Amino acid sequence: MGRSRGGLTTKIHLAGDDGCRPPAVLITPGQWGDAPRLIPVLDRIRVPRPAGGHPRTRPDHLCGDKAYSSRRNRRYLRRRQIRHTIPERRDQQAHRRRRGSADGRPASFQRDRYARKRACIFQGTAAVAAIRLWLRS
Template structure:
């Protein structure tokens, strides 16, 4: 086992959830060796062609990562690993933090054609296809923004990609709607945390109405301009938003989750042209955090 490869304990948790056959009578090359190759590229950020030969052909690693990103396999594996953690009581639902981070896009990530990807010789629309390829231009150049919701153990529950110039508040509801942890015993997946924490960027009336409708307690502080507007309106401005400083101190859990994800160079800098492939890269980094 090389540095950064899946340990025996991590592989024992992951193996039951990987696909069993390749379809059309084909046979997969050893999943563990190929996934270790994908993890090596994710950790170091090297081009696919520069993968060490101990992982086999680079085309095999690249093709499997692209295929599993397109058909949602990485997403299904993430939910299955989360379900195992929930069954073992390792998910802290008492506090879910929401935050975002910007990732600089490499020059090789620009210029993707706006058309469905060609997978296994036929056209199909990937599960996370975006017309804008989640690529935006901000002061730092071409950037992609990663929005995530993390549990109290600093592990991602849901991930969403948007162009880098977009705001945070409009993406809070879509990120929380992506939380779906299956229940092994059957029934509906768990989607509602006990408490949601976020910074001032998520303090909007729309977000607060959404959280109150779902009966989720929340602790985003009220922005200064909104407080001044409420006081200026007097009794028509409504009551001040609730705020618990002790709970708000746990907001750093989302920032620590982001730091853990950006420990992978292929996440800190976007090298993938297509948004669905980069989403698969971020999802695989999240899977690795849940396996540890």
């Protein structure tokens, strides 16, 4: 738990697959920023392969909200060849435009893929939080 304007709070950073299963969960104090937590969450992903061998650690595609938009995260995802759909924050867009060609091209963004984020992912997040609370008591 961490202290914020609303009192003692926590945040759940969750990677969810298409079947609403959480392959990776990270709990942080509520006042911590979201963008720096993307890489630790991705580093926790371990999906066993049916035929054995090393588990998969790289998703096919990543969808995230604006809170996870940062140059560091985009660079990390490019290096690991993870396709992603993360909207760019307005202040980042303005900064990029101000710098001109020195700051590169706009981040690609697939609006239709982003709109397909389902409510079951959010329901899965709440379920994980509830399970964690039940297991602690």
